[in-house]
Amino acid sequence: MRYKKRKYFLAGRINLIQRSKIRELFEKARKMKNVISLGIGEPDFDTPEVIKEAAKRAIDEGYTHYTPNAGIPEFREAIAEYYRSHYRIDVSSDDIIVTAGAYEATYLAFQTLLEAGDDVIIPDPAFVCYAEDAKIAEAGIIRLPLREENDFQINPDELLEAITKRTRVLVVNYPNNPTGAVLTKETVRAIADIAEDYNLYILSDEPYEHFLYEGAKHYPMIKYAPDNTILANSFSKTFAMTGWRLGFTIAPKQVIRDMIKLHAYVIGNVTSFVQIAGITALRDRRSWEAVKRMRHTYAERRKVVLKYLEEMPHLTPFRPKGAFYVWAKIDPELDMSSEDFANWLLENARVVVIPGTAFGKAGEGWVRISYATKRGQLIEAMERMKEALSGL
Missing domain, CATH: 3.40.640.10 (Type I PLP-dependent aspartate aminotransferase-like (Major domain))
Structure with missing residues (x-):
């Protein structure tokens, strides 16, 4: 006896949620060589x-x-x-x-x-x-x-x-x-x-x-x-x-x-x-001594990123007082959306930053830069960004 092939449907509620734009950018970066990620919100330290x-x-x-x-x-x-x-x-x-x-x-x-x-x-x-x-x-x-x-x-x-x-x-x-x-x-x-x-x-x-x-x-x-x-x-x-x-x-x-x-x-x-x-x-x-060391390291990295961004063309940082991110404003004269800018930076500097619109419509015109990254890589990423942006 032959059975008719049935169609299977997913529950409608799954279509309500959207895939994270952060993950989409990471997947694009993963296919490229020599990329430094300043995108992920994860400590680069090992658990104490x-x-x-x-x-x-x-x-x-x-x-x-x-x-x-x-x-x-x-x-x-x-x-x-x-x-x-x-x-x-x-x-x-x-x-x-x-x-x-x-x-x-x-x-x-x-x-x-x-x-x-x-x-x-x-x-x-x-x-x-x-x-x-x-x-x-x-x-x-x-x-x-x-x-x-x-x-x-x-x-x-x-x-x-x-x-x-x-x-x-x-x-x-x-x-x-x-x-x-x-x-x-x-x-x-x-x-x-x-x-x-x-x-x-x-x-x-x-x-x-x-x-x-x-x-x-x-x-x-x-x-x-x-x-x-x-x-x-x-x-x-x-x-x-x-x-x-x-x-x-x-x-x-x-x-x-x-x-x-x-x-x-x-x-x-x-x-x-x-x-x-x-x-x-x-x-x-x-364990709390380890937290204190991490906080000190983040504070030093924060200084590095802010110093570079303050001297860098086309990006203006907001001075963060918490977490391990810098929220930076894109120069409006570039006439680039946050997503376009993040993709341009990935292709031209091989650096991942997160477009502000990943966090809501009010994030348009901004990017998030994570400094939960080793100091050497952080400096290299800043140099790449500075060089790429200076050419615009």
């Missing part, structure tokens, strides 16, 4: 040895099984200890869930808080995952422009104007990716007050909290709006643990309970021995 040794010991000690969905209790307590000691914030381990990086934290938060027809306010420019996660949650997206004249901070007055009766969530990401901006304490307090007044949740994504320059300080949103904040954080940047996929979320009890419920069906639990390594990362002074 003390953390790696802790993971190895954990495997030998039998941490190879399931853990509680929310995470190993001792690890969650270590996270709570960190916020109590570092920021003087009283956090309960019961309000913490261990996630597969901050990526999963964002997904869980949006799926838990948003329904079809709800609105989420997302800054523009902003990291790429927020808008795509919002689409999967079938939420409306309101983009809030971050302006150079305001040092790329959220403007509380513009935030008030953006709020609708359907607004449920506001995304905050500082130190900021891609601009490197930080929030003043006054702005943090203003945002917190608005969230409380309008009954909004704030998804505050804070993975760059330890990479600050020129005396800048980080003010965790949860300190100022504890009942409204879902704090997402990650070990990826702080401890150079991107491949470990280790993060966490702190949220009000009613939110964390439902996030755990969803997390249980998404991945069950984060890898057991990775969580044990996370305890060492937070509690061992040697």
